[in-house]
Amino acid sequence: MEQDILEQIAVVTDRIAAACKKCGRNEKEVKLLLATKTVSAEKIKIALEAGYQLIGENKIQEVKEKYEPLRHCSHTGHFIGHLQTNKVKELLKYNIKCLESLDRLELAEKLQHRLEFEDKYLDVLIQVNTSGEQSKFGVSADRAIELVQQIATLKRLRIKGLMTIGLFSAEEQKIRTCFQLLQSLSRQIAALEIEDVQMQELSMGMSNDLEIAIEQGATIVRVGTAVFGKRIFPDSYYWNESSD
Ligand SMILES: *Cc1c(COP(=O)(O)O)cnc(C)c1O
Numbered sequence: 001m002e003q004d005i006l007e008q009i010a011v012v013t014d015r016i017a018a019a020c021k022k023c024g025r026n027e028k029e030v031k032l033l034l035a036t037k038t039v040s041a042e043k044i045k046i047a048l049e050a051g052y053q054l055i056g057e058n059k060i061q062e063v064k065e066k067y068e069p070l071r072h073c074s075h076t077g078h079f080i081g082h083l084q085t086n087k088v089k090e091l092l093k094y095n096i097k098c099l100e101s102l103d104r105l106e107l108a109e110k111l112q113h114r115l116e117f118e119d120k121y122l123d124v125l126i127q128v129n130t131s132g133e134q135s136k137f138g139v140s141a142d143r144a145i146e147l148v149q150q151i152a153t154l155k156r157l158r159i160k161g162l163m164t165i166g167l168f169s170a171e172e173q174k175i176r177t178c179f180q181l182l183q184s185l186s187r188q189i190a191a192l193e194i195e196d197v198q199m200q201e202l203s204m205g206m207s208n209d210l211e212i213a214i215e216q217g218a219t220i221v222r223v224g225t226a227v228f229g230k231r232i233f234p235d236s237y238y239w240n241e242s243s244d
Pocket of ligand 1: 035037058080081165206207208222223224225226
């Protein structure tokens with residue numbers, strides 16, 4: 001098992017390096033985030049101990065279950081799933097560094113309130129629905145800039161960039177269009193020079209489309225299947241409104 005995971009990670013890091021080379025980027029600009037939903041703490045540890053320490057979970061329940069077993073392994077935890085407003089308090093218990101899936105003002109306000117109470121700060125990415133699919137979370141592209149401006153006034157939240165899930169499609173151009181849209185929004189927002197808003201991170205690209213995302217400027221690619229193998233639950237279980 002250990003060998004498998006490390007070998008798969010090596011395959012992925014080679015893909016990242018090749019994609020960077022192809023478009024003239026420095027591979028150090030692209031971070032590999034391991035999407036660890038459904039993966040046991042034992043398996044995650046193998047990656048952490050080998051130095052791959054950026055991980056992301058989709059559900060609070062899993063963050064909670066793996067918190068104790070992973071506590072003493074150095075790592076950085078991001079939350080990449082849909083967060084229900086009533087789970088804000090829970091999220092802040094587990095030392096999550098960045099919420100990548102902030103997609104609505106109501107959630108941001110709840111976070112701000114709770115963070116003030118706990119005297120903490122949280123890094124966030126704004127999740128944009130770049131594919132326009134109903135089933136995906138994220139603010140619509142035409143409302144994204146406005147949402148960033150609103151969230152920028154909530155001083156406990158530190159906006160670090162944008163996140164998206166590309167279209168699931170066999171057509172490369174359609175996937176690329178999603179990532180181009182995110183990159184373009186990021187540039188537009190950066191140009192506004194909004195106080196306390198940084199556009200340093202573009203979290204996009206997964207097992208099947210990370211090369212395209214890197215060509216469009218991804219700084220974080222989120223990879224699950226290509227490292228840990230297929231999951232038993234369909235992604236709809238994680239990505240639809242009923243999921244939580
Ligand atoms: C599961 C997941 C990923 C990783 O997807 P793979 O196709 O398994 O690489 C990336 N981002 C999010 C938000 C996810 O839920």
